[in-house]
Amino acid sequence: MNSISRIQKYLxxxxxxxxxxxxxxxxxxxxxxxxxxxxxxxxxRIVASRDEExxxxxxxxxxxxxxELPAEKTEKAPPSARKLNKKWLVAVSATLxxxxxxxxxxxxxxxxxxQAIFEKYMVTYSTxxxxxxxxxxxxGKKRLEYGIQLYTRGNYSDASQQxxxxxxxxxxxxxxxxxxxxCYMYLNEFQSAITSFEYILTQPYSFVHExxxxxxxxxxxxxxxxxxxxxxxxxxxxxxxxHSDIAQKVLEKLR
Amino acid sequence: xxxxxxxxxxxxxxxxxxAVLLEIYKIYFPxxxxxxxxxxxxxxxxxxxxxxxxxxxxLKIKKNTLSIKSSFGSYLIGVVKFLWLxxxxxxRKYFGTTVEDVELLPGDIxxxxxxxxxxxxxxxxxxxxxxxxxxxxxxxxxxKETPISISxxxxxxxxxxxxxxxxxxxKSRLFKAVWNNPRFKELKDELNQQDTKVPRW
Numbered sequence: 047m048n049s050i051s052r053i054q055k056y057l058x059x060x061x062x063x064x065x066x067x068x069x070x071x072x073x074x075x076x077x078x079x080x081x082x083x084x085x086x087x088x089x090x091r092i093v094a095s096r097d098e099e100x101x102x103x104x105x106x107x108x109x110x111x112x113x114e115l116p117a118e119k120t121e122k123a124p125p126s127a128r129k130l131n132k133k134w135l136v137a138v139s140a141t142l143x144x145x146x147x148x149x150x151x152x153x154x155x156x157x158x159x160x161q162a163i164f165e166k167y168m169v170t171y172s173t174x175x176x177x178x179x180x181x182x183x184x185x186g187k188k189r190l191e192y193g194i195q196l197y198t199r200g201n202y203s204d205a206s207q208q209x210x211x212x213x214x215x216x217x218x219x220x221x222x223x224x225x226x227x228x229c230y231m232y233l234n235e236f237q238s239a240i241t242s243f244e245y246i247l248t249q250p251y252s253f254v255h256e257x258x259x260x261x262x263x264x265x266x267x268x269x270x271x272x273x274x275x276x277x278x279x280x281x282x283x284x285x286x287x288x289h290s291d292i293a294q295k296v297l298e299k300l301r
Numbered sequence: 302x303x304x305x306x307x308x309x310x311x312x313x314x315x316x317x318x319x320a321v322l323l324e325i326y327k328i329y330f331p332x333x334x335x336x337x338x339x340x341x342x343x344x345x346x347x348x349x350x351x352x353x354x355x356x357x358x359x360l361k362i363k364k365n366t367l368s369i370k371s372s373f374g375s376y377l378i379g380v381v382k383f384l385w386l387x388x389x390x391x392x393r394k395y396f397g398t399t400v401e402d403v404e405l406l407p408g409d410i411x412x413x414x415x416x417x418x419x420x421x422x423x424x425x426x427x428x429x430x431x432x433x434x435x436x437x438x439x440x441x442x443x444x445k446e447t448p449i450s451i452s453x454x455x456x457x458x459x460x461x462x463x464x465x466x467x468x469x470x471x472k473s474r475l476f477k478a479v480w481n482n483p484r485f486k487e488l489k490d491e492l493n494q495q496d497t498k499v500p501r502w
Contacts, residue, residue: 050473050476050477054469054472054473081489082476082480085421085476085479085480085485086472086476088421088425089425089472089475089476089479090440090443090444090472092421092422092425092426093425093426093429093440093441093444093475094444094445097359097360097363098356098359098360098422098426099426100317101317101355101356101359102352102356104317104319104322105322105352105355105356106352107319108319108322108323108326109326109330109348109352111323112323112326112327112330115327250309250310250311250312251309251310251311251369251372251373252309252310255372255373256372256374281371284371285371285372285375286371286374286375286378286379287371287372287374287375
């Protein structure tokens with residue numbers, strides 16, 4: 047009897063006691079028979095499952111849609127600030143790029159204290175934040191929208207209050223927590239900022255993680271906890287995130 | 302999920318959320334394409350590898366075996382690099398392609414087993430699709446646990462015994478096609494060589 051017939055008989059439970067004993071002994075000493083059994087077993091499961099096939103079809107459709115996008119929307123480097131909500135993306139990415147560029151200058155080119163680096167970074171951040179019109183936001187969630195408006199005007203204390211109210215209703219809102227962390231940074235409440243960013247990092251992964259880790263590192267720079275800052279910066283570099291380059295420069299300055 | 306709630310990316314991939322997948326393409330595909338095209342690949346290979354990387358991650362999510370210790374982006378690009386390295390190994394073996402050293406990703410991912418499983422699945426489905434329509438139909442009925450009498454009726458066969466025989470023959474044909482495919486042997490060997498050949502990043 048060839049192996050396929052034996053395997054089929056085995057899986058159908060139609061072997062006699064002796065055949066079964068012999069088959070099991072063969073399995074012990076014949077790795078190829080084990081592999082044949084594995085393959086035979088997996089055929090039904092794999093052919094029956096349509097998940098992968100369906101997912102591949104969806105990916106092909108998505109890629110077709112991606113190719114139809116204007117080039118400027120498909121040729122960007124992968125900024126970690128990008129989130130799934132385009133309206134948020136506009137403000138955060140524009141700000142981040144200019145912030146990081148200037149931070150790079152201040153950190154990599156000039157020798158400055160931790161505080162000086164941080165203060166210049168914070169000024170840069172606030173002056174380069176792209177203002178967004180009210181109409182850009184979808185209806186609802188006015189409080190978060192209002193908080194961001196206050197934030198962009200530099201009213202961090204009131205903005206923080208709005209974000210806290212959002213969080214009191216939805217503690218898992220990582221956008222509110224992230225912006226609230228930034229407000230704390232402006233308000234020199236670094237321990238609170240650290241708590242916010244660290245909390246985000248304990249939550250299921252989202253695009254805000256890379257930003258949270260970066261700003262967390264900067265908080266530690268600001269409070270002169272260089273060891274923790276270095277460890278975080280090293281993680282950012284290892285993560286190969288879009289902050290890797292600037293993290294490398296900051297790390298070099300801290301050494 | 303409201304637009305201001307933070308996005309649970311993994312859950313969105315599990316749900317095959319089209320908007321999220323498009324965003325992933327927008328953010329990460331250019332980087333993956335750049336890597337592959339800088340390392341002896343072309344745009345078509347970049348498309349395939351990127352899709353495979355997402356499928357691999359999707360399958361891990363479905364099986365609850367995904368563990369990302371860094372960030373999603375670096376994980377995805379790490380998977381892309383891994384898959385492209387495996388493809389380069391094949392090219393080198395079969396076509397004698399000279400492959401310059403490819404930048405490796407330091408990290409925490411060990412994908413060989415997932416890669417082998419995914420490639421085996423691809424191979425099986427490829428051969429399944431090459432079966433004739435009758436075989437595919439009868440295997441589909443079997444896999445949907447259709448009662449044999451109903452399968453017999455649907456297939457228009459004379460008896461249930463004949464249906465069972467046909468099903469066995471079709472499955473056996475699929476088995477042999479996969480088993481005898483050299484690629485299947487390669488994949489079996491991949492895992493055996495794991496300790497000596499594959500870098501553990």
